[in-house]
Amino acid sequence: MKLQDYIRTIPDFPKKGILFRDITTLLSEQKAFRKAIDDLAKLLKNKKIDYIVSAEARGFIFGGALAYKLNCGFVPVRKPGKLPYKTYCHSYALEYGKDSLEIHKDAFSKGAKILVLDDLLATGGTALALAKLVEKLGGSVEAIAFLIELKEIGGRKKMKEYSVYSLIKF
Amino acid sequence: MKLQDYIRTIPDFPKKGILFRDITTLLSEQKAFRKAIDDLAKLLKNKKIDYIVSAEARGFIFGGALAYKLNCGFVPVRKPGKLPYKTYCHSYALEYGKDSLEIHKDAFSKGAKILVLDDLLATGGTALALAKLVEKLGGSVEAIAFLIELKEIGGRKKMKEYSVYSLIKF
Numbered sequence: 001m002k003l004q005d006y007i008r009t010i011p012d013f014p015k016k017g018i019l020f021r022d023i024t025t026l027l028s029e030q031k032a033f034r035k036a037i038d039d040l041a042k043l044l045k046n047k048k049i050d051y052i053v054s055a056e057a058r059g060f061i062f063g064g065a066l067a068y069k070l071n072c073g074f075v076p077v078r079k080p081g082k083l084p085y086k087t088y089c090h091s092y093a094l095e096y097g098k099d100s101l102e103i104h105k106d107a108f109s110k111g112a113k114i115l116v117l118d119d120l121l122a123t124g125g126t127a128l129a130l131a132k133l134v135e136k137l138g139g140s141v142e143a144i145a146f147l148i149e150l151k152e153i154g155g156r157k158k159m160k161e162y163s164v165y166s167l168i169k170f
Numbered sequence: 171m172k173l174q175d176y177i178r179t180i181p182d183f184p185k186k187g188i189l190f191r192d193i194t195t196l197l198s199e200q201k202a203f204r205k206a207i208d209d210l211a212k213l214l215k216n217k218k219i220d221y222i223v224s225a226e227a228r229g230f231i232f233g234g235a236l237a238y239k240l241n242c243g244f245v246p247v248r249k250p251g252k253l254p255y256k257t258y259c260h261s262y263a264l265e266y267g268k269d270s271l272e273i274h275k276d277a278f279s280k281g282a283k284i285l286v287l288d289d290l291l292a293t294g295g296t297a298l299a300l301a302k303l304v305e306k307l308g309g310s311v312e313a314i315a316f317l318i319e320l321k322e323i324g325g326r327k328k329m330k331e332y333s334v335y336s337l338i339k340f
Contacts, residue, residue, distance in 0.1 A: 010255060014251075024255070025244065028221060028244065028277060030241060030243045043228055049173055056226065056230075060228070060231045061231075061233065061246065063231065064233070064234035067203065069238060071204065071205060073198040073199060074203060074231060075197070076197065076227075077226070078227065079186075082186075084190045085178070085192060097285065108198060151265050
């Protein structure tokens with residue numbers, strides 16, 4: 001089973017010229033979804049992870065499943081105003097514009113070992129924002145992992161200080 | 171371990187007079203998150219589920235983890251304009267206003283056995299919208315399950331035609 005075969009490519013979404021990699025066709029195929037989570041766990045088997053940190057919304061699907069598989073906690077990072085308690089905010093450029101993300105200030109203790117997980121590595125803006133928020137809380141980014149990496153965009157080059165993993169390369 | 175103890179209550183969020191039930195304190199506590207997923211799986215052990223259908227964003231965390239645990243597919247339902255392929259849309263009233271949700275038209279085949287899963291049962295608007303979208307695609311709603319049920323709001327009364335489950339009652 002090749003996970004890449006379960007990703008549907010949709011041209012001109014969300015705007016003209018973009019080849020959108022649609023993960024919903026992987027998620028709905030039980031064996032592919034399971035293999036994706038198991039393969040991510042294998043990539044990270046030498047890492048000790050206390051918490052997975054992911055951004056809404058697609059990141060939550062993999063974050064929840066992998067946290068269950070790895071027996072660790074899950075910390076959601078959300079758009080401004082969505083988290084109910086005290087937060088830190090980080091603003092950043094992303095592939096199709098600009099955005100801000102928030103994390104609860106008490107999400108984990110200093111020194112916690114964190115996996116930053118997202119579905120897609122394009123420019124790397126979202127993942128780097130997650131890493132910055134983790135470090136603001138005193139967490140240690142043990143690894144940054146993605147289901148899909150768009151190699152031509154070169155987002156990986158921006159995260160040389162981290163251990164970066166991806167399952168599917170386009 | 172009482173799962174209820176891991177839910178943080180935040181007064182006046184998102185607006186005055188609302189007691190917001192914050193699940194992030196359960197998610198970040200590995201044993202509580204694991205128990206929540208395992209207990210949901212136990213509640214549903216006599217159901218044959220092909221796909222879990224959940225709405226963004228918080229629903230994705232539990233949907234992804236429980237789909238992994240139950241060995242089934244996961245189908246995300248999103249706000250309008252977020253899903254890249256052809257969709258059906260359903261508009262509905264929710265606790266703090268009005269909203270619309272979309273599902274991919276080809277998310278699953280007719281007759282598929284579906285679990286609708288959400289983190290919180292308040293008015294029931296979101297879960298009923300999910301059930302309607304499932305039925306529009308010809309799916310069979312085998313059960314509707316929630317992590318938390320706010321009993322006083324009485325959302326359960328609106329879904330008498332379904333099998334409804336919840337883990338934590340407030």
